[in-house]
Amino acid sequence: MRSRAAASILTGAGFKEVHSMQGGIRAWEGFVAEGIPGAGMAYFSPATRPEEMTTLAWLLEDGSCKFYESLAKMIEEQEAKGVFQSLKKSEENHKIVLWKMYEELSGKPPPSEFPDTMMSREAAGDVMEGGMLISEALKWSKGKNLKEILELSISLETNSYDLYLKMGRKVEGRSSKQVFEKLSEEEKRHLEQLTSLFLKKP
Amino acid sequence: MSILDYFKPVSIWSAEKTRQFLKQENPDEYNLVDVRQPDEYEQGHLPGAQLIPVGEIPNRLAELDSNKPTIVY
Numbered sequence: 001m002r003s004r005a006a007a008s009i010l011t012g013a014g015f016k017e018v019h020s021m022q023g024g025i026r027a028w029e030g031f032v033a034e035g036i037p038g039a040g041m042a043y044f045s046p047a048t049r050p051e052e053m054t055t056l057a058w059l060l061e062d063g064s065c066k067f068y069e070s071l072a073k074m075i076e077e078q079e080a081k082g083v084f085q086s087l088k089k090s091e092e093n094h095k096i097v098l099w100k101m102y103e104e105l106s107g108k109p110p111p112s113e114f115p116d117t118m119m120s121r122e123a124a125g126d127v128m129e130g131g132m133l134i135s136e137a138l139k140w141s142k143g144k145n146l147k148e149i150l151e152l153s154i155s156l157e158t159n160s161y162d163l164y165l166k167m168g169r170k171v172e173g174r175s176s177k178q179v180f181e182k183l184s185e186e187e188k189r190h191l192e193q194l195t196s197l198f199l200k201k202p
Numbered sequence: 203m204s205i206l207d208y209f210k211p212v213s214i215w216s217a218e219k220t221r222q223f224l225k226q227e228n229p230d231e232y233n234l235v236d237v238r239q240p241d242e243y244e245q246g247h248l249p250g251a252q253l254i255p256v257g258e259i260p261n262r263l264a265e266l267d268s269n270k271p272t273i274v275y
Contacts, residue, residue, distance in 0.1 A: 002237050002238065002256045003237055003256075003274045003275045004212050004214075005237075005256055006235065006237040006256045006259055006274040007212040007213070007274050008212060009256075009259050009260060010259065010263075010266075010268075010272055010274070011212070013260075013263050013268065014268055015266070015268045015272050016268060016269055016270075016271075017213075017270075017271040017272065018212070018213060018271075018272045018273075018274065019213045019214070019215040019220075019271070019272070019273050019274070020212050020213065020214050020215070020273075020274050020275070021214075021215050021216075021217060021220045021273055021274065021275035022214050022215065022216050022217065023216075023217055024238075024275045025236075025238075025242075025246060025247070025248070025275060027216070027217040028217050028221075028248060028275075029217065030217075030221060030248070031249070032246035032247055032248065032249070033246070033247055033248070033249045033250075033251075034244065034245065034246055034247075158249055161249045161250070162247075162249040162250055162251075165229045165249060165250030166250060166252070168229060168230065169229070169230070169252075177230065181228065181229065181230060184229055184250070
């Protein structure tokens with residue numbers, strides 16, 4: 001009922017087109033993002049220029065890449081191994097996309113020490129998409145089955161999708177918005193990929 | 203807000219309709235607002251949703267673009 005009240009207020013305030021989602025979050029049945037409104041954004045706050053945000057996103061993706069790589073090594077089962085190897089490759093492609101985006105935005109190729117020269121590595125060293133620590137995620141993953149690990153990966157990707165969508169709204173300037181629009185599109189694709197894998201598993 | 207506001211007709215979208223819309227549209231082209239309380243938001247929300255608890259909406263209208271389609275839940 002809260003959403004109907006909210007819709008009424010907005011309509012009354014002159015909003016052109018307002019819809020209330022029936023059943024709320026319980027009806028959603030999709031993957032949901034967790035965390036407080038600003039969660040994860042702290043990583044982006046020192047980065048104001050689009051190139052810097054691209055670099056930071058690159059670092060987060062790099063963290064995810066390492067996470068999936070470690071999982072691929074840790075897991076014995078052959079099929080699961082393959083899943084994480086492909087995810088790792090997918091994250092590598094993400095990094096390439098971000099690399100190109102940097103080039104497009106700044107008009108020049110990234111410096112050879114990319115991303116180290118852009119910002120201190122310690123600041124973002126052990127993080128990955130979703131703002132989770134790689135070491136923590138790996139510790140959690142030990143002894144978990146593939147379905148549970150896929151679930152963690154999905155929640156990480158959902159959180160980064162959520163983060164990129166919000167950042168896209170928060171930043172000023174067309175080019176910065178474009179960075180995050182492209183990123184959220186990429187994350188959406190990852191999410192679809194992971195979800196279909198998850199559904200395939202018994 | 204007047205009590206009469208509750209009786210105004212409101213467009214209702216199913217979760218499925220919402221999902222289709224969010225899938226097709228550019229995130230820059232709509233407002234997606236979670237009107238529940240912060241603790242509920244923290245436990246889980248639709249990806250990209252902005253948190254504006256229902257009681258705060260009248261004072262926070264400026265945070266939303268009134269020209270864009272707005273989905274609340």
